[in-house]
Amino acid sequence: MSKKVLALSLLSETEGKPNVTASEPVETSKPAETTAETTGGADAPESQADEKKAGELPAVEGIAINQEKSKIEWVGAKVTGDHKGTFENFNGAIKVDDAGKVTAIAFNADTTSVTSDNEKLTGHLKSPDFFDVAKYPVASFSSTEIKEGSDVKPGEGQAAFTHTVTGNMDLHGQKKSITFPARISTEGDVVSASTEFNLNRFDFGIEYKGKPDDLIKKEVLLKINFEAPKKAAE
Template sequence: MRTKILMVSILAGLFVFISCTNAPESDEAKTTEAKKVSDDKSGETWKLNVSDSKVEWVATKVTGYHVGNVPLKRGDINVKNGEVTGGKFIMDLANMQVSGPKGSDTAMNKKLLGHLKSADFFDVEKNPEGTFELTDVKPYTGSAVKDTADPRQEEINKYKVTDPTHLVSGNLTLKGVTKNIEFPARITVSGNTAEAIAKFNIDRKDWGIVYPGKPDDLIRDAIHLGISIKATK
């Protein structure tokens, strides 16, 4: 009898271990206090193409994960001598979406969306928008992740920019709290088009989003953001 109880305990513990879902393996954004935005507005102002730009998110908890997106309302970037030097983007938190995981229940996703919009999370009634404003853009000097022999390469590519060109920092405002974040990105300016891709994790608690989740299904602090930006002259 004692052996059976022990085996049940071991299997239960193994099940809990396997069920735990961690945040995606990605670059961790360096988070500090808000920084001054440059007053230099020289160069050209290019408009954000909202239909070709997106912010996707992944949030995890003990028993699983959820994915979704936040539409971009408007924005612009400053371009000088073929380089991005500044910019600001407005996120439409009031119209954020929960889209998965694949095969997830639509009604449950709708319920989760309502909770995300509540004061427990983003409090969109008081804070319908989020903003990101660039404070610095400089060449990336770190080592790129390009080990195609790594069996996890496909997953690495999904959650990391494997060939970054720049190190970007900017003030991110969510729920009325502004923090500066720094992360690698791939930025290209060609002709009349500028594009940027960034993938990184942030700690939601830095923006006062501290709801823990259920005692048996705690929410991870890390939120993964995948950002794709396109602007035209």
Template sequence: MKQTISILSLAVLLAACGGTSSDSAKTEEKKEAAVAAGNAYVIDTVTTTVDWRATHKGGLAPRFGIISINDGTLTVDNGVVTAGNFVINLAALKVDTASVTEPGKKAADLENHLKSPDFFDVAKYPTAKFVITKVAPYDSTQQKSLLPGATNLISGNLTLKDSTLNITFPAQIIIAGNDVTAHAKFTIDRSAWGVHYKTEGSPENWAISKDVELGFTLKANKK
């Protein structure tokens, strides 16, 4: 029997995003990790995908690509996600060549810039991490989400570079037998984690938006 519940998602950022059609993740101080209880599910790193989208000022020149997951697990007890964690491979961040079309510009150059100290400094911080702190039911009469079929609010600590903050966002997950599939799409403010490149001073002077849109389809298998 299929059950629909919802879980988390990592998050990791990258350059910046403009106007989006996703929910803004609530950002707070770091919280205690949830206690794992129930059956463990291992993330399938081959079929799990994390997409990012970012824009320059005013939503111009959108850039997008993918980020891979090194490893991760989540715990399910009686049809409810109780805990989980994910390691995100920032050193393997990719820029889709279709998003870099201007003459003289290359996706590889943008990838290298995003991996530099201006953004994520992957030589020093090659990975990011997301750890679930709470899973709560999503109530459509109390909350309004742009994510179709949202069933839960997921909270978790996102560590990027040397900063850790707690984010909360709507998500959907389907459990069918020994398989779990989760989906989410949300926006975060990269500057909250100290990634300030081209966002210094007044907003009218920003060259790149502070917002980053992240979307993921996560697949896991019961141990």
């Protein structure tokens, strides 16, 4: 490997970010929660076995996030550098109790809406090598526990993590429990929740390795920023 290529590989944005470990999903005592008040009342599927049409997302219970001020981004790295992208179509909700404490966070992402900084790559990401969007059009996350505090140190110049979130991630037909640090704030009239962590795509059966001389890392950096009003609109 040349010094130039090695230097590029060391500049990956995924470096130094928290890595999460996937384990068996946490079984909840009741089906996935939905509500007619947030996104129309459609029943949320328990897994990707429940087929969804492209662009159709299950409902989530809680205060709907502000779509214009929220985003889901990703960064994938290979030997020669990073690629960045987003999920353009997603929904989410945050639940807050009477004391103003965040008790749950959930979201769904339309995998057919994945974008990247390269048109050819975007098409490849939608193929069976990666998200296989025709078969698995929805990726989802639903928290099972939110605790105050975090043992994970933030990156240089970044704010400290305030909470630890555990929940079930349903991606590519695989449902696993993951735990990650987050920054959650209930100051003012809004609730904000953000995180960035490396997810091992191999844990979810996405195992395309790339070219022999330009291998793709297993870890994909997810960057999530949500904002919601403290109270749902009446």
